[in-house]
Amino acid sequence: MYRIWIPPGIxxxxxxxxKMHVPPxxxxxxxxxxxxxxxxxxxxxxxPEPGQVTVDGYRVEALLGQGPLTAAYxxxxxxxxxxxxxxxxxxxxADSEVFVQRFxxxxxxxxxxxxxxxxxxxxxxxxxxxxxxxxxxxxxxxLAELSAHGQLDRSRAIYLSWQVAMGLEAIHAAGxxxxxxxxxxxxxxxxxxxxxxxxxxPALPDTEGPVSPGTLHLPPEQILGxxxxxxxxxxxxxxxxxxxxxxxxxxxxxxxxxxxTTVHNEGRTVVGEVPPALLDADVSAVLIRATAKRAEExxxxxxxLREDLERLQYQFAPIHARTLDHDSGSTTAVHETASxxxxxxxxxxxxxxxxxxxxxxxxxxxxxxxVVALWLLAGGDRQAGHATAPAPLPTPVPTPAVAVVPPLxxxxxxxxxxxxxxxxxxxxxxxxxxxxxxxxxxxxFWMGSGFDEVGRIADEDRHLVTLSRAFWLGDSEVTQGLxxxxxxxxxxxxxxxxxxxxxxxxxxxxxxxxxxxxxxxxPVRFPSEAEWEYACRAGGERSGxxxxxxxxxxxxxxxxxxxxxxxxxxxxxxxxxxxxxxxWVEDTYGRYHREAITDPLSTxxxxxxxxxxxxxxxxxxARPAARGKALPITAYFYLGFRLVISDG
Numbered sequence: 001m002y003r004i005w006i007p008p009g010i011x012x013x014x015x016x017x018x019k020m021h022v023p024p025x026x027x028x029x030x031x032x033x034x035x036x037x038x039x040x041x042x043x044x045x046x047x048p049e050p051g052q053v054t055v056d057g058y059r060v061e062a063l064l065g066q067g068p069l070t071a072a073y074x075x076x077x078x079x080x081x082x083x084x085x086x087x088x089x090x091x092x093x094a095d096s097e098v099f100v101q102r103f104x105x106x107x108x109x110x111x112x113x114x115x116x117x118x119x120x121x122x123x124x125x126x127x128x129x130x131x132x133x134x135x136x137x138x139x140x141x142x143l144a145e146l147s148a149h150g151q152l153d154r155s156r157a158i159y160l161s162w163q164v165a166m167g168l169e170a171i172h173a174a175g176x177x178x179x180x181x182x183x184x185x186x187x188x189x190x191x192x193x194x195x196x197x198x199x200x201x202p203a204l205p206d207t208e209g210p211v212s213p214g215t216l217h218l219p220p221e222q223i224l225g226x227x228x229x230x231x232x233x234x235x236x237x238x239x240x241x242x243x244x245x246x247x248x249x250x251x252x253x254x255x256x257x258x259x260x261t262t263v264h265n266e267g268r269t270v271v272g273e274v275p276p277a278l279l280d281a282d283v284s285a286v287l288i289r290a291t292a293k294r295a296e297e298x299x300x301x302x303x304x305l306r307e308d309l310e311r312l313q314y315q316f317a318p319i320h321a322r323t324l325d326h327d328s329g330s331t332t333a334v335h336e337t338a339s340x341x342x343x344x345x346x347x348x349x350x351x352x353x354x355x356x357x358x359x360x361x362x363x364x365x366x367x368x369x370x371v372v373a374l375w376l377l378a379g380g381d382r383q384a385g386h387a388t389a390p391a392p393l394p395t396p397v398p399t400p401a402v403a404v405v406p407p408l409x410x411x412x413x414x415x416x417x418x419x420x421x422x423x424x425x426x427x428x429x430x431x432x433x434x435x436x437x438x439x440x441x442x443x444x445f446w447m448g449s450g451f452d453e454v455g456r457i458a459d460e461d462r463h464l465v466t467l468s469r470a471f472w473l474g475d476s477e478v479t480q481g482l483x484x485x486x487x488x489x490x491x492x493x494x495x496x497x498x499x500x501x502x503x504x505x506x507x508x509x510x511x512x513x514x515x516x517x518x519x520x521x522x523p524v525r526f527p528s529e530a531e532w533e534y535a536c537r538a539g540g541e542r543s544g545x546x547x548x549x550x551x552x553x554x555x556x557x558x559x560x561x562x563x564x565x566x567x568x569x570x571x572x573x574x575x576x577x578x579x580x581x582x583x584w585v586e587d588t589y590g591r592y593h594r595e596a597i598t599d600p601l602s603t604x605x606x607x608x609x610x611x612x613x614x615x616x617x618x619x620x621x622a623r624p625a626a627r628g629k630a631l632p633i634t635a636y637f638y639l640g641f642r643l644v645i646s647d648g
Contacts, residue, residue, distance in 0.1 A: 047071035048091065055127045058086055058134070067184065067198075069093060069103070074137065077123075084122065085138075089131040100131050107133040110199040112174045116458035117167030119187060119195040135197070140190050143241070144183035150248045154283065156192070157245035158312050159594045163194035164238055165306035166451055171199060172231050172302055179229035181237035182217045183244065191591050193458075216240065216250045220264040220293050232295040235302055239290030243270050246278050267293060282312055285321035306451075314464045314596050411472070413520035413645065422573030426472060428645075430519065431485040437472040437645060438573050440535050447533055448592060448625050455620035459627055464596040465530045473527060473535050474642040476564035476575045477501065477583060478512075486516050493637035498563035500581045500640040506608045506632035509584065509641055516643070526586040527644045529627075530600050532611045536578065536624040538571040551579030553619045561615055561638075578622040579613040581640040589629035607631060614638040 047066040050073055054060075057078055064072040064085065075086035093099040110121040110133075123134035143160065146152070152160070164186055171178055178199050185198040219236035222229070244250045251273035252263060270291040271284055279287075286308050292298045299305045299320060308318035410417050414426035415434070424439040448462035481497030484490055491504045509526075517524040527535065549568045552558055556579070565575045588605030602609070607629035613622025616638050620626070630639065 046090075053086075053088060053130060055086065055088075055130055055132055057127075058084075060086060066090070069099070070198075075134070077134070083137045084134045085136070087133050087135065091129075094129065094131050100126075103131055103133075106199060109176050110135075112176065113171055113199065115167060115170035117163055117194055117196060118170055118199070119197040136195075138187050138189060138195055140188050140193075142184050143186035143188055143194075143245070146188055147183055147245055147248060151278070152245040152248075154246070154278075154280075155313065155595055157242060158283075158309055160186075160188065160192060160194055160245065161238060161242040162306060162309040162313065164196065164241065165302055165309055167194065167196040168231075168234050168238065168302045169306055169451060171196070172234070177229045177231055178234045178237075181234050181241070183241060183250070186241070192594065193591075216252055219295065221295060223261060223264055230295065231302065232298050235298050235305055236291050236295075238302075238305065239287055240270055242283075243274050243287055243291070246283075247274050264293070269293070282318055282321075286312065286318050289321040310462070313594075411522070411645070413522045420573070422569065422571070425475070425573065428520065430482060430516070433479070433482045433485045435478070435482050435643070436475045437643075438475050440471050440473050440531070440572065442467050442470050443534070445534050445537060447530055449623070453623070453625065455623055455626065457627075459591065460625045461592050461594070463592055463594065465534070465600060466596070466598040467531060467534055468599055469646075471527075471531060472645040473531070473574065474644070475569070475573055477581060477640045477642045479564055483512060486519065487512055492561075494560040496563065499561045500564055500576070502561060502581050502640045503635045503637045504640070505635045506584050506630075508635070513643065520645075523646045525644050525646065526584055526641060528599075528601050529585045529587040529609045529611065531644065532583070532585050533624050535572060535574055536570070536612070538574070540571070550577075551613055551619070551622055552576065552615045553579045553613050553622055554615070554617055555619050556615065558615050577612060578619075578624070580615060581612070581638050582610050582614045582617075582628060582636070583612045584639070584641040585609040585611050589627070610639065 047063055048071065050060045050063055053073060055075075058075045059078055060073050060075045062074045064074055066072065070087045070089055073086045073088070075084055076082065077084055089099060089103050104124060107121055107124040110118075111124070114120065119135050119138065121133055121135045123132075125132060164181070168178060168181070176199065178196065180198050181196070185196065187195040187197055189195075217237040217240045219233040222233060240251060251270050269288070271279070271287040274287070286305070289297075289299055289308075290305055299308075304320035308320050311318055411426050413428060415429035417424070417426045419425070422438065423441075426437050426439070428435045428437060444464060444466040446462055447465040449456040449460040450462055453460075477500035479498055480490060480492045480495065480501055483501045484497075491501045491508075492499060493503045513524045513526075548556060550570065551567065552562050561580055564580065567575065567579075569575045570577055585608070587600075587602040587609045589607040589609050590602040590605045593600060608631070610628035610630050611626075613619065613626075621628075630636070
């Protein structure tokens with residue numbers, strides 16, 4: 001018996017697997033040996049009862065399900081009292097060194113991938129004759145179980161497929177191929193979060209009877225020639241998954257191997273299995289490209305498919321998909337349709353640059369040569385003493401009248417207003433204390449983080465947000481001086497009138513907001529989480545690097561808060577958005593909406609959202625997309641707030 005336990009979160013640190021490491025085996029060799037072994041032993045995929053499975057260190061509690069290769073059990077790691085999924089190789093296959101070798105090889109490969117869309121593998125080994133792996137226990141079901149209830153609507157099918165593409169992107173980035181992508185290996189939680197499992201375990205060969213669901217998702221080159229798995233095969237399988245979600249079943253379900261071979265030889269496509277009523281031009285283009293018969297006609301990289309799926313969620317036209325001309329074998333760009341036109345107000349995404357014909361360069365060169373020749377001739381005449389007519393003076397162009405734009409009205413609560421290089425501002429005065437606020441315009445932006453952002457965590461799914469109303473946002477965190485002027489009490493561990501308020505709970509701040517609102521006769525509140533990130537980004541799509549000149553973080557080397565406005569502001573004139581103290585927001589903490597949304601505000605949760613950076617936290621936690629949470633009754637000496645006034 002041997003095994004290695006890799007605790008969750010640190011299993012990426014282990015790269016030496018000792019005697020568990022096995023040399024790679026090609027899929028063709030593996031499939032050939034599988035068929036030989038199955039012909040000798042036959043199939044007997046009967047999962048043992050939980051009480052029959054004995055693995056040192058685990059208490060096996062219940063059977064979760066089984067496939068042609070493995071049985072999955074809910075188990076408890078006794079040393080940590082942690083529930084896990086224990087997946088064991090079926091007994092009739094554990095006698096074959098071929099299956100054992102491939103199982104261990106696949107499990108070790110899975111441990112190379114650490115991504116929130118791929119189920120992590122913690123432990124691999126053999127004990128009492130059982131070959132097993134332990135992975136995270138994920139509540140929910142599989143995509144196969146979800147699709148069994150019928151068709152999924154377009155937006156949900158695309159959202160789930162997009163997450164699968166993210167997982168495949170991480171797998172391919174590690175130099176691996178999934179090779180067994182099908183709905184039963186796509187785990188879905190209760191909030192439609194996706195994890196990929198069974199990395200590297202191909203489906204068993206089908207020699208007779210209806211083909212297995214795994215075989216239906218194999219690309220034609222593997223069905224017809226049993227070639228080694230390639231990334232293009234994973235892309236094909238994802239296209240089949242998307243089509244299956246739309247029609248409520250896997251294309252060609254119930255086919256035997258001979259009929260499936262005929263289907264591929266005749267050139268029938270996956271998109272042809274989807275009723276036209278369920279397809280629009282954009283989804284059709286993506287399916288055609290992903291499930292092309294020839295591997296070279298599919299998406300070259302899974303990130304291209306992931307980007308197109310992301311665009312489909314927001315009614316953008318796909319930019320990587322192409323319609324196939326089967327007669328010539330060429331590809332042409334997909335023409336824009338009504339559903340593909342960008343909705344009004346969404347961020348513009350530039351189209352790919354067009355390649356210029358060489359003729360343009362020839363014509364351009366001739367024109368340039370002619371201009372140079374004329375210039376030289378003109379210069380020669382002057383040198384020979386020929387008189388040249390003076391150039392006529394340019395005719396004055398009348399200056400157009402400038403429209404007079406009336407100034408924006410002064411807010412009722414403002415002591416003074418103005419405009420500077422950062423935009424419009426208004427000063428709020430309470431006694432001798434002044435809080436400047438900035439007018440944040442209505443607009444839209446991509447909220448959350450991309451797959452490649454350093455420090456990204458699972459709750460930052462990127463999505464399109466529209467803010468329909470402008471709002472006034474404090475250009476700094478509320479200071480202790482302003483707080484004392486409103487409430488008559490102090491709030492701060494690091495005292496100072498110009499230092500931010502901290503050590504105050506979300507609940508306690510409500511009294512301050514109510515008192516201030518009564519005083520100025522205007523609604524005062526926290527910013528929503530979307531408003532905060534929108535203002536922090538200040539018109540930028542990417543997070544960019546955190547500048548030491550704009551944020552007090554742990555890298556600054558300070559031992560407490562600093563007076564507000566001590567560093568430079570962002571492009572909209574806002575100070576300390578990514579440092580000094582964390583900031584409460586209005587929302588309760590929850591998972592993001594998966595589609596484009598207007599004026600989001602999460603309610604009903606237990607925790608309250610927290611945003612920004614703090615003097616005692618690393619800069620990676622101060623990214624615009626970084627999220628935090630805290631109970632509304634808690635108070636920390638690195639957590640404060642800034643205010644919003646909603647009226648114009």
